[in-house]
Amino acid sequence: MKIAIVQTKPRKGDRDANVRDLIDAFKQLHEDPPDLVALPEAALTGYFLEGGVYELAESSAAFARRLGTAWHASGAHKPVDIVSGFFENDEGTYYNSAVYAKLDPSGSTQIVHVHRKLFLPTYGVFDEERFHSRGKRLEAFPTAFGRAAIMICEDAWHGIVPTIAAVKGARLFLIPSASPGRGIQKQGELESIGRWRSLLQNYASEHGVFIVYAGLAGFEGGKGMTGSSQVIGPRGEVIVAAGPLDACIVRADIDLSEIDVARAGLPLLGDLHAVLPDLLAELEATNVVEIASELRR
Amino acid sequence: MTLPVIQAPAIDPYASVKSDPEVTARWLEAFLADELVRRRGIKKAVLGLSGGVDSACVAYLCARALGPENVYAIRMPYKSSSPSSLNDAKLVIDALGINERTIEITAAVDGYLQFEPGVDARRAGNVMARVRMVVLFDQSAKLSALPIGTGNKTERMMGYFTWHADDTPPVNPIGDLFKTQVWDLARYLGVPLPIVDKAPSADLEADQTDESDLGITYLKADAILAAMLQGFDEQQIVRMGLAPEEVRIVRKRVDSTHWKRHLPTTAMLSNTAINEFYLRPVDY
Numbered sequence: 001m002k003i004a005i006v007q008t009k010p011r012k013g014d015r016d017a018n019v020r021d022l023i024d025a026f027k028q029l030h031e032d033p034p035d036l037v038a039l040p041e042a043a044l045t046g047y048f049l050e051g052g053v054y055e056l057a058e059s060s061a062a063f064a065r066r067l068g069t070a071w072h073a074s075g076a077h078k079p080v081d082i083v084s085g086f087f088e089n090d091e092g093t094y095y096n097s098a099v100y101a102k103l104d105p106s107g108s109t110q111i112v113h114v115h116r117k118l119f120l121p122t123y124g125v126f127d128e129e130r131f132h133s134r135g136k137r138l139e140a141f142p143t144a145f146g147r148a149a150i151m152i153c154e155d156a157w158h159g160i161v162p163t164i165a166a167v168k169g170a171r172l173f174l175i176p177s178a179s180p181g182r183g184i185q186k187q188g189e190l191e192s193i194g195r196w197r198s199l200l201q202n203y204a205s206e207h208g209v210f211i212v213y214a215g216l217a218g219f220e221g222g223k224g225m226t227g228s229s230q231v232i233g234p235r236g237e238v239i240v241a242a243g244p245l246d247a248c249i250v251r252a253d254i255d256l257s258e259i260d261v262a263r264a265g266l267p268l269l270g271d272l273h274a275v276l277p278d279l280l281a282e283l284e285a286t287n288v289v290e291i292a293s294e295l296r297r
Numbered sequence: 298m299t300l301p302v303i304q305a306p307a308i309d310p311y312a313s314v315k316s317d318p319e320v321t322a323r324w325l326e327a328f329l330a331d332e333l334v335r336r337r338g339i340k341k342a343v344l345g346l347s348g349g350v351d352s353a354c355v356a357y358l359c360a361r362a363l364g365p366e367n368v369y370a371i372r373m374p375y376k377s378s379s380p381s382s383l384n385d386a387k388l389v390i391d392a393l394g395i396n397e398r399t400i401e402i403t404a405a406v407d408g409y410l411q412f413e414p415g416v417d418a419r420r421a422g423n424v425m426a427r428v429r430m431v432v433l434f435d436q437s438a439k440l441s442a443l444p445i446g447t448g449n450k451t452e453r454m455m456g457y458f459t460w461h462a463d464d465t466p467p468v469n470p471i472g473d474l475f476k477t478q479v480w481d482l483a484r485y486l487g488v489p490l491p492i493v494d495k496a497p498s499a500d501l502e503a504d505q506t507d508e509s510d511l512g513i514t515y516l517k518a519d520a521i522l523a524a525m526l527q528g529f530d531e532q533q534i535v536r537m538g539l540a541p542e543e544v545r546i547v548r549k550r551v552d553s554t555h556w557k558r559h560l561p562t563t564a565m566l567s568n569t570a571i572n573e574f575y576l577r578p579v580d581y
Contacts, residue, residue: 050576
């Protein structure tokens with residue numbers, strides 16, 4: 001399976017210019033056509049839009065058409081699967097979403113799945129819940145490459161989300177992200193970049209999955225998005241990774257059957273399937289609301 | 298048998314203000330290139346070069362991001378400014394090969410102050426700071442260069458600056474760095490050591506230093522600020538090993554200067570009030 005991550009560095013709100021850049025990036029792919037293209041969260045608009053989201057959000061069908069038109073305009077001669085983050089307007093309800101679609105060289109598109117971000121960061125520099133509604137579903141949806149699950153940025157900071165995705169059968173985690181970099185105390189890289197990599201490696205090795213992480217790049221009003229798009233293998237190994245600051249294309253050819261080998265060597269997911277009913281029963285018997293209330297006291 | 302004891306280190310209140318200056322420099326260079334060239338299409342930067350470590354650092358970052366030929370350093374002494382400040386600024390100019398101009402502000406400042414006999418040092422200092430911004434923005438228009446800010450996080454948090462003067466330039470690469478982190482960055486960038494090692498001063502009066510004005514060293518102020526900004530209260534900060542009276546100095550300065558870190562307060566009368574309801578990011 002050939003993967004191409006296009007690490008976009010959009011001009012804030014200038015979607016036409018950003019689509020032109022995307023077409024240029026697509027053109028670079030045709031010599032060695034990928035099976036899957038991954039784009040970051042808010043890939044063609046920039047992430048911090050505030051009220052601008054109401055001007056730039058669009059339906060999933062319109063966004064998929066935009067991607068299909070770009071694929072066609074780039075002179076593509078093969079179909080491709082694509083996953084990309086965008087701001088969704090579903091008849092007046094707004095979401096931070098990602099679409100998984102099939103693009104045909106003719107420009108026609110077929111949406112396979114839309115994931116709406118579950119965890120909307122609304123603290124510190126983040127203000128998502130002020131502008132968006134949260135998604136309510138996490139699905140492992142079928143693709144030509146096996147089941148996949150999409151998690152958008154903070155979705156993947158809660159260990160329960162990748163765990164549920166894995167339990168539901170996802171072998172490929174697709175993670176579009178827009179992560180403003182911070183933390184200069186550690187040596188060698190921003191702390192938030194290392195934190196992401198560590199999370200992804202842990203999830204990949206715990207569940208024996210491939211992870212495709214597409215990170216947004218570029219500065220947005222002083223906040224630098226950390227890019228660092230990467231592909232992680234099912235033993236937790238970083239197969240390829242980009243730097244934080246610039247637009248680029250990250251390529252990896254992966255063999256999905258490695259998942260079976262990795263899981264044979266470290267059968268944690270199988271163990272989880274065995275123990276999960278007991279854990280769920282335990283959780284069911286626990287009044288989590290009461291515990292949270294006690295903790296607050 | 299006696300077992301070996303593995304003891305966790307005590308909490309280091311200064312750990313939060315440590316930094317990797319190489320990572321910081323790389324990030325800030327990219328920030329300047331993106332903010333000026335990519336976002337605004339402006340290739341040149343203009344900054345006031347005081348002879349202190351903050352503006353020296355910014356000059357180095359601008360030279361790295363834009364090329365020294367695109368950086369314009371303006372020295373703006375008043376008649377009471379220390380000649381050594383001018384000389385220290387010259388060290389930076391010579392080391393980097395950036396463009397330089399010296400524009401004395403004495404006539405402009407005194408042109409106003411002659412009508413205000415008995416003006417105190419604080420008011421006079423504010424007038425000087427604001428005249429410097431008048432000069433910097435006019436030079437910006439003349440040179441088609443963007444004014445770059447040089448205020449650090451410590452002085453911003455302590456309110457130790459002139460409102461709508463030092464904080465005015467639209468882009469500031471070091472505004473989220475504590476003073477001690479600026480020193481780390483300066484050493485990494487190769488800022489001449491006489492500038493890094495001298496006592497920071499607003500240079501408004503002879504023998505004035507920031508630390509005597511503030512009543513606390515920058516190192517301690519930074520550790521306290523870093524803890525405070527993370528949400529630790531006074532008792533927790535004292536337990537980290539910092540003195541209660543010094544925590545209170547910092548707390549008082551922070552609490553009395555929130556207004557300085559905001560735009561002017563506008564009376565809201567509609568549900569489309571700018572920056573209250575109508576929200577668009579600065580780069581939209």
